[in-house]
Amino acid sequence: MSDDPEPAVNISGGADGGGIAAEFDPATADTRAEAVVDRLGELYWQKTYGGQDAFTCLVRTILSQNTSDKASQPAHDALIARYDVSEVDLAASIAAAEQSELAETISSAGLYNQKSEILIATAEWVLEELGSAAEFDAFVKDEDPETVRRTLLEVRGVGPKTADCVLLFAGGRGGVFPVDTHVHRIYRRLGIAPPDADHEAVRAVLERDVPAAKCGFGHTATIQFGREYCTARKPACLDDPEACPMADLCDQVGVYPDAGEVVDPAETIE
Template sequence: MADSDDPEPSVNISGGTSGGGVEAAFDPATADTRAEAVVDRLGERYWQKTYGGQDAFTCLVRTILSQNTSDVASQPAHDALIAKYDGDDVDLAAALAAADRDELAETISSAGLYNQKSRVIQETAEWVLEAYDSATTFDAFVKAGDPETVRETLLGITGVGPKTADCVLLFAGGRSGVFPVDTHVHRIYRRLGIAPADADHETVREVLEREIPAEKCGFGHTASIQFGRECCTARKPACLEDPEACPMADLCDQVGVYPETGEVVDPADAPEAEHS
């Protein structure tokens, strides 16, 4: 791995360097697709690592807290929830199912939408207890069950969408070939021209999981998010001011980005995307 002064942030859903997994090995010169070439370059710029090993129910709760907010806002809510409800001899699902809803909402208030999220978390905890008896048994199901069955099961939980399900599969289950699609990933790969400009989140996921080797999907996901925060931002991507400022300049179609005018639109609204 290339030396870096920018370690993976601990304030992120993957758990940072302590989130489990091992370093991934690859040769950037052997990329078979443009998508793989992008991920290889991101791996050199940020981190190369596979994921897995987190407790599945804790990861599920953490991902629910992260919905519609930033890691900076949701991480304190997660830390407060764990401090209040988790412990060595405590089953977190049982503790949350029995929690006072108002107290739970207050505990996670920094994450935003705390009334809605407290309801989803508590109902999820109740579902885990009903279906699996404990968070421990649920964790075993996520880690050992058929990936498609696990994903379909997670998607059946009220308030759990594809990104949340895929994050649990990746960060807890350690499943290779899973590339969760958040707003950054959705924007970046359509802007690059790798996914269709009008693709929804699921279509982008299908494209990436088809064109990127399974062992590269984990760090590809987290490094793409970091790239979206630092460089390929929604409103002011780095290429607007300096074409060479973006490490993906030679791989990018700049769909919806117009440096000559300074205009940036969603790729789906770009004129060249009308017949994609």
Template sequence: MPHESDPEPEVNISGGEAGGGAPATFDPATADTRAERIVDRLGARYWQKTYGGQDAFTCLVRTILSQNTSDVASQPAHDALLERYDGPDIDLAAALAAAERSTLAETISAAGLYNQKSGVIVDAAEWVLERWGSAAGFDAFVREGDPHEVRATLLEVSGVGPKTADCVLLFAGGRDGVFPVDTHVHRIYRRLGIAPPDADHEAVREVLERDVPAEKCGFGHTATIQFGRDFCTARRPACLEDPNACPMADICDQVGVYPETGEVVDPADAPEAAGD
């Protein structure tokens, strides 16, 4: 059941410490696209924030840990990693580059796929040291470098995909116009009819970054995730129980959702998409 009063979790990849962003106010009356109206409505329900300021390498590690798992599972792994390898006057990149992989894997086991993720983290730490000499040098690159160059550079790292790169740009770099696409965002904006039913993650990102103003993309990402958890779940979206239960009911195309039969399919598999 949706919990409309639930706050953003105090510590998660969608926000970081104390929500990870500064409260901001935007005027929804100026929305020019349907995507922007949806983001405005989500922001009014959950939160409107600007993001940035997280340490870039810590954010990279945190996002790697979150891949293919939930914050509930990955947060303890992140906490355990920092407890073992981080501290005052310690360069986290140097500490992880020198980490014994089996020990690191055991440390982050709560996150799942821990053998794979430990390898990605050590490789990323070695890459940071080779390119920038320290986590601080990497942080400066993420904050001050050309965002397209930063994104392309991050995508060179094995195990770092578009969503991970975009989260680093958003939560560490504080870059406007970045709308990371995770499984919630990918599902929801195709289901709503904002992106084509067969759009991949990158195609959905391109639509959102085109149709949502740059300053709204950050909270659009985090609020959409919460909306996906509360209402627009993968298997039992709220509209199956009650057509009026979802706050987006009047603006959603329900692609792949059939309340009359209770069937839910991926938007790409919806019969309506067959002739597109």
């Protein structure tokens, strides 16, 4: 494992985004999913997450929805610069924001009108239900994780991936494997999850087959792997089966090197 090559432009915040580097004793993987995650850890990083402020993490994850980290990171930075005012609770600051001004601030993230409305409504919910961003942070870190997840999923604009990212990056909860588009694509393409599995079904497979301590870096390293090797339209194996570090572990579901074609794994079901 290298020191920590985790990109800063990433929902996890890179080396400075919370959590600590961790080593795991080498052992024979019990499942193919664990073998994949072990190899990802050797390829990229092994890290135990947690420690981010929960409301800031929630805001950052909402901004990342349906856009790239490269686009959402500047929006997050601009929002924090404008609304994270000294001695003013961030939730209170956003709840009191003018929607058009907030939308302009986060415009680089895409869908900024919708996201600004969601952020204001989320901040209002935090104040109404818990009183402050600080109390929300305590709720995420101290309450039963299933209660936290269930509660977050009742909030407008918060889906399973967003709730799980808050549990992972802020709460430091082991055994949480958020499923974004990369994770959803890759583990179906590998043949580890059924080709027609939805995001929640993929999550269930991974949280069952990957040890709790490895789920966090399994999530972030899978994203990096998806960007560098297993892209949606042109995975590395399409031109060269040996170009991918997962070649011996992958079923290549939906990838047809001989024909030079790639389809969603779900389309392979007859």
